[in-house]
Structures are given as C-alpha cells and as structure tokens.
Amino acid sequence: MDTRTDTTGTRTNRDRTFAVLNALLNLGPGIHKFRTIAARTGLGDAAVQRRLGQLVDAGLATRSRRGCYELRETATAIPRASGLLHPSATPLLDAQQLLDALHHRTDQVVLLHTYSPLTGERLCIGAAGATSLPFRRELALTSGAVDELRQAPLDLDAPGLVMLANLVASDAPMREDLRRIRATQMAHSSSSIPGWSLVSVALRRLPGAPAIPGAEPGVVASVSVLAPEHSHGAHLVAYGRLMHNIVRAATVSSVVISRHAAVPVRAA
Numbered sequence: 001m002d003t004r005t006d007t008t009g010t011r012t013n014r015d016r017t018f019a020v021l022n023a024l025l026n027l028g029p030g031i032h033k034f035r036t037i038a039a040r041t042g043l044g045d046a047a048v049q050r051r052l053g054q055l056v057d058a059g060l061a062t063r064s065r066r067g068c069y070e071l072r073e074t075a076t077a078i079p080r081a082s083g084l085l086h087p088s089a090t091p092l093l094d095a096q097q098l099l100d101a102l103h104h105r106t107d108q109v110v111l112l113h114t115y116s117p118l119t120g121e122r123l124c125i126g127a128a129g130a131t132s133l134p135f136r137r138e139l140a141l142t143s144g145a146v147d148e149l150r151q152a153p154l155d156l157d158a159p160g161l162v163m164l165a166n167l168v169a170s171d172a173p174m175r176e177d178l179r180r181i182r183a184t185q186m187a188h189s190s191s192s193i194p195g196w197s198l199v200s201v202a203l204r205r206l207p208g209a210p211a212i213p214g215a216e217p218g219v220v221a222s223v224s225v226l227a228p229e230h231s232h233g234a235h236l237v238a239y240g241r242l243m244h245n246i247v248r249a250a251t252v253s254s255v256v257i258s259r260h261a262a263v264p265v266r267a268a
Contacts (some may be wrong), residue, residue, distance in 0.1 A: 004011035016043055020051040022133040024061065024071045028104075032264065034067045079106055083146045095206050097212040099128035102223065109135050109226040112203075113159040115167075122222070134228070138193045148192035149226075158187035158200035159222045166202050166219040191226060201223040210216045 023040035025034065038048040052069055055061040061071050092119055101112040112126035129135070139145050154160035154167075165181040168174050174182070182185045188199045203221040 007206075008114070015046055016041075016131060017051045017054055018136075019043060021055060021060065022131065022136075024069065025131045029040060029071070031068045031070045033066050034069065037069060054220060059132055084127055084150055086125055086150055088123065088125075093202075095126050096128070097219055098223070099126050100227065103128035107214075111159065111198075111224045111226060112223065113163070113200075114221040115154060115160070115163050120154055121151055122154050122156075122163065125221075135226075138196065142193050143193040157191060158189040158198040159224045161189065162187040162200040162222045163201045163219050192228075195229050196226055197229045198224050198226055 019041045020037065020043070023037050026040065027036065034045075034048070037052070038045055041048055041077075043051075052061065052063075056063050056069070059072065061069050064070050099112055107129075109129040109132065110127065111124055113124050115122050152160065154164045161178065162181055162185070164187075165174075165178040165187070165230070168178060168182075186199065186201050187225040188197065190196075191198045200222045201224075202219045203223055204219055207222060259261045
C-alpha cells in the first residue's frame with residue numbers, strides 16, 4: 001500500500017474540515033446559513049455538508065434548523081495552550097472588545113502587547129483573529145514564531161518599538177528610528193512569520209481602566225495588526241490610522257467602533 005497517498009489524503013481531509021471550522025469562526029457568534037458558510041470555504045457543497053456533520057458529531061457545532069449551523073461557545077475560544085498569550089495574561093473584557101473591533105474592521109490578526117520593566121520585553125496579553133486558517137498554518141510552519149510573538153525584546157519589532165519610543169524620556173538622546181516612530185505614533189516592521197508584517201500604535205490606557213484627571217498617561221501597551229506583506233503601502237497606513245481612531249474612541253470615550261469595513265483604506 002502507498003502510505004504517502006494515505007497521508008496526503010488524511011491531510012487533505014483535515015484541511016477541508018479546518019476550512020469549514022475556520023469559516024464558522026470568521027463568521028462569528030450566531031446562526032449561519034449553509035450557503036453563507038460554504039461561500040467562505042472554497043469547497044463544494046457536498047464536502048462542506050460532510051464536514052459540518054463532522055463538527056456537529058464532535059460537539060463543536062449545532063444544527064439549529066434545516067440548513068443552519070452555529071458554533072458552540074467552547075469552540076470559539078482561543079486555547080491558552082496555543083502559547084500565543086503570555087502565561088501572566090489575565091482576561092481583559094474591554095480590551096478584548098477593542099481587539100475584536102479592529103479584527104472585524106481589518107480582517108487581519110490583531111495583537112495586544114504590554115511590557116515588563118524588569119526584563120525590557122514586550123508580552124502578548126490579547127489577540128483577535130488568531131484562529132484564521134492562514135495564520136494558524138503559518139504558525140505551524142514557522143519554528144519559533146509563536147514564542148517570538150508572545151515574548152521578545154522591546155527593540156525587536158513594531159509592537160515593542162512603538163512602546164520603546166514613548167518610554168524614552170523626551171529630553172534623552174534618541175535613535176532616529178525611535179524619533180520618527182514617536183512623531184508619527186506608529187511603527188511598522190517585519191514579523192517572526194516570513195512574509196507577514198506588523199503595524200503598531202501605542203496605547204496609553206487599557207479600555208475600561210480609570211483615567212487620572214489632569215495626568216498625562218504614559219504608554220502601557222501597544223495594539224498591532226499582523227498582516228501578509230501584500231497588504232502594503234496605503235493599506236498599512238490605513239491600518240495605522242484606523243487603529244489610532246478606534247484606540248482613541250475606546251480609551252477616551254469608552255466607545256468601541258465595531259462596524260465592519262470591507263476596504264481598510266476607505267475605513268481610515
């Protein structure tokens with residue numbers, strides 16, 4: 001028997017099941033019609049129907065009525081065992097709403113990092129969109145990518161650099177790249193995943209945290225869009241502007257803008 005063919009067939013079946021699961025995850029909470037789900041998979045109707053049946057049998061989804069499906073709540077959570085979030089991270093509901101809003105507006109992975117004054121590292125404490133099929137595949141194929149996205153020196157990439165630029169005292173000597181980041185309040189860099197870029201903005205107060213009247217808050221975190229590098233130029237600038245606007249609304253007025261915009265450039 002040709003075991004290579006067997007293995008390839010098993011992998012193909014698994015990828016198709018994952019594609020259907022990913023479609024449901026991206027559609028979000030609630031009941032979705034079969035036709036809506038199938039349109040997001042790129043698979044034939046019979047293949048989608050078979051995989052939906054498998055998800056129902058596995059207890060990951062329910063068939064609410066003829067032709068309609070819904071993910072169970074336990075299937076939508078990002079497992080902490082995936083390693084993307086730092087072990088010290090605690091659930092932050094308001095911050096998660098901010099990340100979800102940015103994910104829905106950009107259709108990209110969104111990460112929230114804070115920093116450790118003791119180690120000089122940035123730490124990932126929140127994520128949205130991390131269940132997407134392209135992202136999960138790239139993480140699986142890139143050794144060390146999860147570890148580096150979770151925890152790394154502040155000067156490694158955009159999430160840390162945008163915090164570092166604001167942590168340096170205003171009267172202290174500053175590198176030119178940090179000076180530019182401080183002026184624009186946005187940083188852009190490659191990521192630990194080949195072919196993917198990070199664009200980051202600083203966060204001076206976590207959503208839901210009380211403001212101190214009369215005090216100028218320091219930087220406490222950074223929010224980043226992690227996107228394939230073909231999303232370059234105007235799109236990356238638009239992501240930065242969009243993050244600035246939503247971060248300001250979420251931290252100043254406690255309003256999270258969650259309306260989806262299909263084209264990021266227009267949204268900005």
